[in-house]
Amino acid sequence: MKIVIIGGVAGGMSAATRLRRLRESADIVVLERGDHVSFANCGLPYYVGGVIPKRESLLLQTPESLAARFRLDVRVRHEVVALDTERRTVTARELDSGREYTEPYDELVLSTGAAAVVPPLPGAERALVLRDVADVDRLVEAAADARSAVVVGAGFIGVEMTENLVRKGISTTVVERGAQVLAPLDVEMAAPVADEMRDRGIRLELGAELTRIDGDTVTLSDGSVVPADLVVMAIGVRPESALARAAGLAIGPSGGILVDDRLRTSAPHVYAVGDVVEKKDAVAGESTLVPLANAANRQGRLVADVIAGLPVSDPPAQGTAIVGVFDLTAAMTGWSEKRLRAAGRPFRAIHTHPLDHAGYYPGAVAMSVKLLVDPETDAILGAQAVGGEGVDKRIDVLATAMAGGIPASRLMDLELAYAPQFGSAKDPVNMLGYIADNLRTGAVGTVQWHELADAIATGAHLVDVRSPEEFAAGSIPGARNIPLDELRARASEIPAGPVLVFCQVGQRGNSATRLLTQLGRDAVNLDGGYQTWRTAAPILTTRLIKPLFT
Amino acid sequence: MKIVIIGGVAGGMSAATRLRRLRESADIVVLERGDHVSFANCGLPYYVGGVIPKRESLLLQTPESLAARFRLDVRVRHEVVALDTERRTVTARELDSGREYTEPYDELVLSTGAAAVVPPLPGAERALVLRDVADVDRLVEAAADARSAVVVGAGFIGVEMTENLVRKGISTTVVERGAQVLAPLDVEMAAPVADEMRDRGIRLELGAELTRIDGDTVTLSDGSVVPADLVVMAIGVRPESALARAAGLAIGPSGGILVDDRLRTSAPHVYAVGDVVEKKDAVAGESTLVPLANAANRQGRLVADVIAGLPVSDPPAQGTAIVGVFDLTAAMTGWSEKRLRAAGRPFRAIHTHPLDHAGYYPGAVAMSVKLLVDPETDAILGAQAVGGEGVDKRIDVLATAMAGGIPASRLMDLELAYAPQFGSAKDPVNMLGYIADNLRTGAVGTVQWHELADAIATGAHLVDVRSPEEFAAGSIPGARNIPLDELRARASEIPAGPVLVFCQVGQRGNSATRLLTQLGRDAVNLDGGYQTWRTAAPILTTRLIKPLFT
Incomplete structure (x- = not known):
């Protein structure tokens, strides 16, 4: 059996090595267009910033090491230019010599990945991207002399790039077309990340686009000119599906190769994995792009099993993702509120601001966590968290609970490891379960930050149940202060009509609401x-956000 | 409705506050024998060590604060001395005055906790324990002058106490009857904790018992005398079920109060929660003691729901637990191998030693993880981990997967948050899934560290597939070195017969095994x-461990 794999990074190389472990006798050829296989693509921004000091740390394997260990025929700088699914051949071009040759296959795996999108702006040829080792070499060279940089796009990679340029002492502006950084997150969850970036001296231009790139500046859509010795394009990636498309393979609505749950394309004996394929979404079952390294690795191993005839299938994708931004971490799994809204799907939102570990143990820091719940089934639809220590843990637990079909309100039952330096007797994840249970059973109703104005407009009385000191330090306009401990005695001070209660993070408000009810x-x-209100409410005035909530 | 709650710490106070939120009109009386309610019991050792500098940090609530916020009638230093389930009354004694009085109830919650076990040794009156604030005051006072200490018992609390005495500069000896520290863990998982303790200058006396306590020494079972200005008993706890027993309530096989899944005791209108009850075990459904603060909190809230008539039930207990030991963390969920062996239950064991995050990103440290799997159903039976950063996260994810019924081999599908500072493209949890899948499908068979001698005795050839450098630095006696990259060419050097392959952590060994197969x-x-072998094999010679594996 001869297996040809196109693309030798995460998905392709996982497929090749697993195939060798399953089929010692197979001929396995890996054709990689770039100079390197199996490099640490998620580490590239940190090499630019010097966090990863040595370039060789990025190069996990070489064609030689893969030949020795796995008897793989790995050919770098060989680009596949045509695919004939009838004759089962690919045409490869040796980039150094220009020589073209035909390589037959019994089974073919496409792991061609995704390319950074670069819009056709004047001066776009000066824009750098960051997908492979050649890119990072160019970036490191350009960064060596740069005093200013513009990063276009405030997604996960744009934010990582920005952090690392700032680490190099480069004055950096981020230009993002949307109204927030980290578009996969909801606006109120992303806001602390934007604040952190601004605190670090980064200029954030939200709701802005580039119109041109010049010698050492860029021009924005409002006409302003921003210094830019260096321009990095990080507005997104596009599946590298041209080869598949030219060969007549079915392409999905997002431009990725369509595969079934055994990673088979529309052509017999042709499989595809990683960033180039459309995955089935875990929440709605729709076709979606999830360009993540861990998903690619997983699919690479899986396609080897499929080719070896094992009874496996590719599970749907939750799209769990995480990004470090200086001292902050932001992470998510499943769907966001905005995605649910856009799809017209009903949901309950829960916000909470727990400490990462017991408050009485030194060093506890607050995080913000959001949970999205199906009001019919109590299923977890998605979760987001932003904060310091422990954000990664809570999102991983929530992603696992979601994968395991644990209903939102049963999160309260999870037995998580508790000692005061690691968590709380009621862990943030348990707290989400308690809140979800209160909502599910109707014990407590809640109003969202963006519904507050409407609630007040319809006559609700706003009661701040925090302490007088907290109230004095800042509250919501129109609120009267009745501390929770006095509410039982002073409830009659609240005029007739609906009451909207709040405290600092929701917990005292919960007790107050139960009492008043x-x-x-x-x-x-x-x-x-x-x-949540203080973080989110200012955003509501933003022209780009307001339509989402009205 | 009048509800009386006996015990005002984790379970009792969670019950009281939740009851208030559900039943504003109820009379709620909390009778607490000690001086304090709702204190941070898991923080006590860290106050001894000065990590938590202020005593008031431990006192989360007072009777006054609970009266103000929740209209609770909290009476400290009131001990309940009798319970009449027919007449629905308790007899309480006011400890300061000696006055006794009868308190009627409609519903009664027993949250009397567990007491530290102190064996009846000569001199036992000098032994201190650590369960409440009065205990910690005594310990802090005694520690102020102490230069030497003996901690009896190397369980979770004993280890935490030891760490904190060492922090105070006190020369500390730990005396443990068993052959290992942290008995809930398996011996090879606990061994690194013992090493860490010895590295910190702690004297570990395993397989030893105290025979007497004198003025400033203790005597061990082998006759040796150990300096001990301070003696701490941490050999375990016993449910404080005497009151319940005297009242004729059903008591379980481990001495805890028997309750059903709605936390009802055998007497009508009497409930029990927390350390005093026997819980239903998640693996085998048997009755078991799980004296953990988070479980007590959860049951406290739950019993309030039960009393309020909500349709809830108490899920079985996994017993997830964690302990910090200087720079190490050890954690577990579910059953250990030794518990499975003792119960005669079939299992598969998996050991792995992954890095907490991507190796190419600075600061990655190795942890050891063990997974126990039901060979019939692929269910996760338990997990253990020891290491630094990220141990808590992996155990929480595994505990959640176990709770969600995710089969061991499907751990490979979990979408965990990956960026190089937080994890790996193939997270340690995913790796466990891959290994479990290989075992399940028969792709690779494994031998455990304690089975090695037998395998060699029956003629297996031992092949170390690591590099010559690694081999030279130390290997298993009798092994020949054929590096993995040369194995394909040199396989014929291995004489006929079975082959037992190994590498450093199991991953190259997996490839080698597939190749040879x-x-x-x-x-x-x-x-x-x-x-795993190097950590565990020396232990096999210990007289107390050997019987477990032969």
Whole structure:
């Protein structure tokens, strides 16, 4: 059996090595257009910033090491230019010599990845991207002399690039067409990341686009000119599906190769994995792009099993992702609120701001966590978290709970490892479960930060149940202060009509809401409390955000 | 409705506050024998060590704060001395005055906790324990002058106490009857913790018992005398079920109060929660003690829901637990191998030694992870991990996967948050899934560290597939070195017969085993590689451990 694999990074190389472990006798050829295989693509920004000091750390394998260990025929700088699925051959071009040759296959795996999108702007040829080792070499060279940089796109890679340019002492501006950084997150969850970036001296130009790139500046859509010795394009990636398309393979709605749950394309004996394929979404089952290294690795191993005849299938994708931004971490799994809204799908949102570990143990820091729940089934639809220590843990636990079909309200039952330096007796994840359970059973109703204005407009009385000191330090306009501990005695001070209660993070508000409800009042709690509101409310005035919530 | 709660710490106070949120009109009386309610019991050792500098940090609530916020009638230093389930009354004694009085109830919650076990040794009156604030005050006072200490018991609390005494500069000896520290863990997983303790200058006396306590020494079972200005008993806890027993309530096989899945005792209108009850085990459904603060909190909230008539039930207990030991963390969930062996339950064990995050990103440290799998159903039976950063995360993910019924081999599908500072493209949890899948499908067979001697005795050839440098630095006696990259060419050097392959952690061994198997050899891989063997094998010679594995 002869297997040809096109693309020798995450998905392709996982497929090749697993295939060797399953089929010692197979001929396995890996054709890689670039100079390197199996490099650490997620480490590239950190090499630019000097966090990873040595270039060789990025190069995990070489064609020689792969030949020795796995008897793989790995050919770098060989680009596949044509695919004939009838004759089962590919045409490869040796880039150094220009020689073209035909390589037959019994089974073919496409792992061609995705390319950075570079819009056709004047001066676009000066824009750098960051997908492979050649890119990083160009970037490191350009960064050596640069005093200013513009990063276009504030997605995960744009944010990582920005952090690392700032580490090199380069004055950096981020230009993002959307109204927020980290578009996969919801706006109120991304806001702390934007604040952190601004605190580090980064200029954020949200709702802005580039119109041209000149010698050492760029021009934005509002006409302003920004210094830019260096321009990095990080507005997104596009599946490298041209070869597949030219060969007549079915392409999905997002431009990726269509595969079934055994990673088979529309052509017999042709499989595809990684960033180039459309994956089945875990929430809605729709076809979606999830360009993540871990997903590519997983699919690479899986396609080897499929080719070897094992009874496996590719599970749907949640799209769990994480990014470090200086001292902050932001992470998510599943769907965001905005995605649910855009799809017209009903949901409940929960915000909370727990400490990463017990407050009485030194060093506890707050994080913000958001959970999205299906109101019919109690299923977890998605989760987001932003903060310091422990954000990665909570998103991993929530991603696992989602994968395991644990209902949102049962998160309260999870037995998570507790000692005061690691968590709380009621872990942030358990707290989400308690809140979800209160919502599910109707024990407490909540109002979202963006619903507050409407609630007040319809006559709700706003009651801040925090301490007088907290109230004095800043509250929501129009609120009266009745501290929770006095509420039982002073409830009659609240005029007749609906009551909207809030505290700092939602927990005292929950007790207050239960108390008022039991006193016969029509009371609801502000979800996530003053903290969510304070983070999010200013954003509501942004022209690009407002339509989402009205 | 009048509800009386006996015990005002984790379970009792969670019950009281949740009851108030559900039943504003109820009379809720909390009777607490000690001086304090709702204190941070898991923080006590760290206050001794000065990590938590202020005593008031431990006191989360007071009777006054609970009265103000939740209208609770909290009475400290009131001990309940009798319970009449017929008349629905308790008899309480006011400890300061000696006055006794009868308190009627409609519903009663027993949250009396567990007491530290102190064996009846000569001099036992000098032994201190650590369960409440009064205990910690005594310990802090005694530690102020102490230069030497003996901690009896190397369980979770004993180890935490030891660490904190060492922090105070006190020369500390740990006396443990068993052959290992942290008995809930398996011996090879606990061994690094013992090493860490010895590295910190702690004297470990394993397989030893105290025979007497004198003025400033203790005497061990072998006759040796150890300096001990301070003696701490941490050999375990016993449910404080005497009151319940005297009242005729059903008591379980381990001495805890028997409750059903709605936390009802055998007497109508009497409930029990927390350390005093026997919980239903998640693996085998048997009755078991799980004295953990987070479980007590959860049950406290749950019993309030039960009393309020909500349709809830108490899920079985996995017993997830964690402990920090200087720079190490050890954690577990579910059953250990020794518990499975003792129960005669079939299992597969998997050992691996992954890095906490991508090796190419600075600061990666190795951890050891063990997974126990049901060979019939592929269910996760338990997991253990020891290492630095990221141990808590992996155990929480595994505990969640176990709770969600995710089969061991499907751990490979979990989409965990990956960026190089947080994990690996193939996370340690995914790797466990890959290994479990290889075992499940029979792709690779493994041998455990304690089975190695038998395998060699029956004629297996031992092949170390690591590099010559690694081999030269130390290998398993009798092994021949054929580096993995040369194995394909040199396989014929291995004499006929079964082959036992190993590498450093198991991964190269896996590839080597697949290669040899496909070359027609009868090959198996040493699970966890040289690293598990090197950690564990010396222990096999210990008289107390050997019987477990023979």
